[in-house]
Amino acid sequence: MSKRIGITILLSLIGLTFLLTPLSAKRxxxxxxxxxxxxxxxxxxxxxxxxxxxxxxxxxxxxxxxxxxxxxxxxxxxxxxxxxxxxxxxxxxxxxxxxxxxxxxxxxxxxxxxxxxxxxxxxxxxxxxxxxxxxxxxxxxxxxxxxxxxxxxxxxxxxxxxxxxxxxxxxxxxxxxxxxxxxxxxxxxxxxxxxxxxxxxxxxxxxxxxxxxxxxxxxxxxxxxxxxxxxxxxxxxxxxxxxxxxxxxxxxxxxxxxxxxxxxxxxxxxxxxxRIQAQPGSAPLRVDAAAAVAQLGGSASAEGGALRLRLGQEAFTLQVNAAEATRGSARVKLKEPVLREHGQVTIALDDLSALFGLPLVYTPSTGTVAARVVPSVKSN
Structure with missing residues (x-):
């Protein structure tokens, strides 16, 4: 009995850890x-x-x-x-x-x-x-x-x-x-x-x-x-x-x-x-997922009704109208749903950045997505 209680407590603590980790990271x-x-x-x-x-x-x-x-x-x-x-x-x-x-x-x-x-x-x-x-x-x-x-x-x-x-x-x-x-x-x-x-x-x-x-x-x-x-x-x-x-x-x-x-x-x-200025009605910036990943040096391919993105060692699959992506069997939650707009599969720029762990910048005048330059100290 005591062994079963101990296991139950351990599982509860593990569950609590998984629950608390996203909350602590959210800040x-x-x-x-x-x-x-x-x-x-x-x-x-x-x-x-x-x-x-x-x-x-x-x-x-x-x-x-x-x-x-x-x-x-x-x-x-x-x-x-x-x-x-x-x-x-x-x-x-x-x-x-x-x-x-x-x-x-x-x-x-x-x-x-x-x-x-x-x-x-x-x-x-x-x-x-x-x-x-x-x-x-x-x-x-x-x-x-x-x-x-x-x-x-x-x-x-x-x-x-x-x-x-x-x-x-x-x-x-x-x-x-x-x-x-x-x-x-x-x-x-x-x-x-x-x-x-x-x-x-x-x-x-x-x-x-x-x-x-x-x-x-x-x-x-x-x-x-x-x-x-x-x-x-x-x-x-x-x-x-x-x-x-x-x-x-x-x-x-x-x-x-x-x-x-x-x-x-x-x-x-x-x-x-x-001092934050209100931005009434502002919507998250969206980009063409395939074009953006290609500009970053990756590739995109259609798989049925889904879009598979690959950049470096990371690969994700997007489903239209879903607010999540899949990496293998794992599901990754997105802040905004993936949409099909004017024949293109679009994703929020912040979500694309989070998926590949890259800070991204979008330039409307050229329609390009690029990784932000990381501050660095130059070697002698």
Whole structure:
């Protein structure tokens, strides 16, 4: 009798384990938002310096790890640009940005970003490159910037002006205010030349395009933005605390502050959640299953009324109107049913991604599906 009871308890525990495993995994698969990006803003990572825009390395790491555990997906600057041009991004997409080009990015943030494979972009005040240690807060050197951008495929740099990250005696930011006796033409020339100088000084420190900027103090004006655009800047960031969407002005991209000492990981999560933009009536993105797998290097074949997909060592069979796929004798649940639309068997992009364990991106302009580039450190 006792043996039978023991077996019963053991089987119950095993069943409970199978029941609990999907539930515990579900948390990291929750979808909070789609087709929008939380662009986070940081400045200074330091364990002894204190200010309203300085956080410790441990808080920074805890923030990133917490967001990762909650199912947020960190994207690169290039992926963000592709998104603005029409491509998809993962659900719960986040872009990490830093302002000012402080040396603490290299010494404090970069090791954490590298260990977690979290992409980031740093907007540099290029005037400080001439003597990095002379600034009030030490700045990164050219060698440090070049090392990071060339050693990884996920650290980028951009402009934060060359010499205009200051305020005039009037209190106006130098980027938007007029200096004594300065007419409109002289003002425009000053902003244009400063932006060109910033881009020029960063040239050679990265192989990526230098077409991004963050406005000092988050402040700009139509006149300033016009000159910045003339200098080749295509994407510019403010400090308006909103989610970034594809419909936003690419030269007025909002960002959510994450770099203040009172912003705990939980508070940062809630801050993002509060700013999610409603998407009424939005439906999951669907793709032609056979064409998508072929673009990824796999194959598809019809088997009766079913479609068999093969990619690498994985093979799945899809049944039209079923919200599941089969792998051998095993059944894999899908979030959305497989449908036949206009003669094609379609599947939700997220379901296709989950089946093959690949983060996927879809570009409507070309109708192509591709695997997202995995953040990596390059071998020497």
């Amino acid at each position: 990291s698969q929750d979808i909070y938002y789609q087709d929008q990006v939380a662009v986070l803003m940081y400045h200074h990572i330091h364990d002894t310096d204190t200010s309203s825009s300085t956080i410790t390395s441990s808080l920074f790491q805890n923030q990133l790890q917490f967001l990762l555990s909650k199912g947020y997906h960190f994207i690169t600057l290039n992926e963000f640009k592709q998104y603005l041009a029409g491509a998809t991004v993962p659900s719960n997409a986040v872009l990490v940005t830093f302002d000012d080009g402080y040396q603490s990015f290299y010494t404090g943030a970069y090791p954490i970003l590298k260990s977690l494979r979290v992409p980031a972009v740093n907007f540099v005040i290029t005037h400080d490159l001439a003597d990095p240690l002379a600034s009030y807060i030490p700045s990164m050197s050219k060698e440090q910037i070049s090392e990071m951008t060339h050693a990884t495929n996920f650290i980028n740099i951009g402009c934060h002006t060359d010499s205009l990250h200051n305020k005039l005696p009037s209190g106006d930011a130098m980027l938007v205010g007029r200096m004594d006796g300065e007419n409109d033409d002289a003002y425009k020339q000053r902003v244009l030349q400063d932006t060109q100088a910033c881009v020029g000084k960063l040239a050679g420190l990265t192989d990526a395009p230098l077409d991004v900027m963050a406005y000092p103090y988050g402040i700009t004006s139509p006149a300033a933005t016009e000159q910045i655009q003339k200098a080749g800047i295509r994407y510019a960031f403010t400090i308006s605390p909103e989610m970034a969407t594809r419909s936003a002005d690419h030269l007025l991209i909002p960002r959510i502050n994450a770099g203040s000492p009172g912003i705990t990981p939980e508070l940062l999560d809630r801050s993002i959640q509060r």
